[in-house]
Amino acid sequence: MAPMLAQAPPDVQLSKSFEVKGDPRGHSLKTLWGGSFAHSLRPEQILLGTLGNLGFRFIKPIIVQLENREGVVVASWPEVDEFGTGTSMSSATEDLGRTVAELYCSLKADQANLGPDLERVWLKLQEHVVSRR
Amino acid sequence: MKTHEFETIVTKLGLETRNSGDRLAWFEYQGKKVVRTKRSMGNKEQPGDLIRQQLKLNEEELAGLIKCTVSRTDYIGILKGKGVIATIKCACRNPKHQHQGFCGREAADSGFCSQCTP
Numbered sequence: 001m002a003p004m005l006a007q008a009p010p011d012v013q014l015s016k017s018f019e020v021k022g023d024p025r026g027h028s029l030k031t032l033w034g035g036s037f038a039h040s041l042r043p044e045q046i047l048l049g050t051l052g053n054l055g056f057r058f059i060k061p062i063i064v065q066l067e068n069r070e071g072v073v074v075a076s077w078p079e080v081d082e083f084g085t086g087t088s089m090s091s092a093t094e095d096l097g098r099t100v101a102e103l104y105c106s107l108k109a110d111q112a113n114l115g116p117d118l119e120r121v122w123l124k125l126q127e128h129v130v131s132r133r
Numbered sequence: 134m135k136t137h138e139f140e141t142i143v144t145k146l147g148l149e150t151r152n153s154g155d156r157l158a159w160f161e162y163q164g165k166k167v168v169r170t171k172r173s174m175g176n177k178e179q180p181g182d183l184i185r186q187q188l189k190l191n192e193e194e195l196a197g198l199i200k201c202t203v204s205r206t207d208y209i210g211i212l213k214g215k216g217v218i219a220t221i222k223c224a225c226r227n228p229k230h231q232h233q234g235f236c237g238r239e240a241a242d243s244g245f246c247s248q249c250t251p
Contacts, residue, residue: 009151074180083183085173098154099171106157106169117189122172 010129042066042089048075051097051129055103060128080121104129134181138199139172141189145198146205160188162209164220189217227251 040103049061051068066089076083082103084096106124107114108131114122143150148158148240152174163215172179182183185195187218194211197203205212223246238246 018151026235069180070178072177072180074183076183081183081186083180085177085180095154095173102153103169106159107166109153113165115165115217116219117168118166 042068042073046089046093048077048093048097051101052094053097053101055133056101056129056131058128059130062100062128065095066092080124100125100129104131134172134179134184136172136175136177136179138181139179139184141201145201146208160208162212163221165214167218182244191216223249 013104023025027126032035032108044066045068048059048064049058051058062077062079065076072085073087073089073092074083074085075089075096077096079102080103082096082099084092084094084099085109086092086095103121107118107125135196136155136214137158142148143158143160146160147172149161150156150158150227155173160241170184172184181195188195188198189212190198194203194208213220220242221244223240224244225246227233238248240246
């Protein structure tokens with residue numbers, strides 16, 4: 001079977017051409033520079049368009065930064081200084097979505113009593129998130 | 134940031150807290166929610182730089198808060214300096230007071246400073 005070829009991530013410096021080989025059953029994937037294939041391909045930034053909470057929806061996706069810190073994945077939304085953590089990209093973005101939903105409820109309930117910074121956060125949230133209720 | 138360091142900050146600043154999936158905390162001043170932060174449950178290492186940004190502090194100020202060299206009063210001063218807490222001026226318009234009829238001093242919860250009465 002011909003080897004499976006893929007594009008190298010932009011941040012990886014390779015002296016040789018990049019090649020990912022799969023076994024005949026396609027089970028084991030290894031990279032030439034070693035390490036986990038899935039880990040090395042984790043993006044640094046994604047567009048998140050779902051909150052994982054049926055009570056809310058995004059009307060405009062948010063730009064989420066992803067970082068791996070000693071085995072903990074941190075998903076952050078820098079525009080409102082909010083973040084979520086988890087053991088994987090999906091659990092970190094899920095945590096971020098849950099936090100954003102919590103923040104939306106909390107700021108909505110207190111919108112008459114917000115300091116200048118949280119007022120800005122509340123306005124920014126409303127640009128991206130709406131409640132289905 | 135360690136979990137106990139986060140809890141030191143919560144206690145020192147008198148943050149309001151609520152346990153949801155995470156431990157949510159927010160700082161209130163004169164009845165207004167000013168900043169909020171959170172930590173995940175358990176004893177995991179917390180992302181200190183992100184918590185610091187949520188609390189509107191620089192690295193030195195956060196270190197001072199954890200080491201007890203920065204007090205709640207100092208923190209209020211820091212937030213005022215950064216415009217995170219809006220300073221309300223005394224509402225007194227007694228012409229005998231300074232600033233051409235406007236007191237100009239910082240107001241307390243009553244809307245007046247300690248030297249003016251409503």
